[in-house]
Every structure is written in C-alpha cells, then in structure tokens.
Amino acid sequence: MSTPEPSINPAVAPADAADADRTPLTDEEWARRLTPQEFDVLRRAGTERPYTGEYWDTHVEGVYACRACGQELFRSSEKFDAHCGWPSFFAPLAEDRVEYIKDASLGMERIEVRCAACGSHMGHVFAGEGYGTPTDLRYCINSISLRLDPGPLTPSQDPADEDAAPGRGRA
Numbered sequence: 001m002s003t004p005e006p007s008i009n010p011a012v013a014p015a016d017a018a019d020a021d022r023t024p025l026t027d028e029e030w031a032r033r034l035t036p037q038e039f040d041v042l043r044r045a046g047t048e049r050p051y052t053g054e055y056w057d058t059h060v061e062g063v064y065a066c067r068a069c070g071q072e073l074f075r076s077s078e079k080f081d082a083h084c085g086w087p088s089f090f091a092p093l094a095e096d097r098v099e100y101i102k103d104a105s106l107g108m109e110r111i112e113v114r115c116a117a118c119g120s121h122m123g124h125v126f127a128g129e130g131y132g133t134p135t136d137l138r139y140c141i142n143s144i145s146l147r148l149d150p151g152p153l154t155p156s157q158d159p160a161d162e163d164a165a166p167g168r169g170r171a
C-alpha cells in the first residue's frame, strides 16, 4: 500500500518518516493528525470531563470507530445509559478489536481499554457494577476517542440483544 507523502513542515526533520507504513506513528505524527484534545486522550491516556463529550447521551444507531485509526470498535446495540457522563458499552464490537492493559495509576487497579489496531487509549472497563446489562461490564469510553458512523447496523455479528435498549422504541 503506498500512500502519498503528506506535505511535511520542512522545519521538522523527517528522520522517522521513512518506514512509516510499518512502524507505529511517532508522537509527532500523531500530534499532527489529531487535535490537542484528541492527542491528550488517545495518546496520553487522558480522560475527558464527564458530560462534556459528544456521545455520552447519544442514542443514534451506528458504529463507533477509533478516532485515531478508524477501526470499528463499538456499536450502538451494545451502548447503554450508565449515566456516568461517558459513552458506555457492555461489550465491544468484537473482542479482537480492543486490547486490555492493567492500569495501576490513580492508586487503584483498573483495566484500560485500547484500540487493538493502533494502541490508542479508549477508556476503562469495569465489572460487576450491577447495571443489569447482559455482560455486567461497563466499557467507559471517552467520546473524543470515538467517531460515530451513523447508519443501520448489519445484524450479522451476534444476534444477542435487540431489546437491551428500552429507550429505543421505534416500530
């Protein structure tokens, strides 16, 4: 796959641009393609303030992709209202779309969720909170880590839970 060379600020040494198609992007490259806010969350494992993100209260049908690389990670059919201020899902689109990292920051042990394709930070997953979802898991994901592609979901993946979202009564 050959992508056209992006026009690079000549003041910046292009030393690491050479084998960009197989090595992960450098911080500098990420910083160029993401906004400062996106960079802070996706590449620095930051957390957006609750109730400020684009998708925490979104009920639109569609697929949520990684904002950094575009890999499809979550679907509206697994999204639920956790009222925590961040988009919450009870499962990813598929297990191999995300990876889990033990995160002992903030003096507690949490499980960080990252995009398996590009390693960008999504959020954390919490278990056993009693939300009554099919998995009892809450993938607490930053809106800014995601990009919603609205549209009807294809029912192929798993036929599990059509009625998991009681608010969505469209006949």
Ligand SMILES: [Zn+2]
Pocket (backbone or CB within 6 Å): 066, 067, 068, 069, 070, 071, 115, 116, 117, 118, 119, 120
């Ligand atoms: Zn990604």
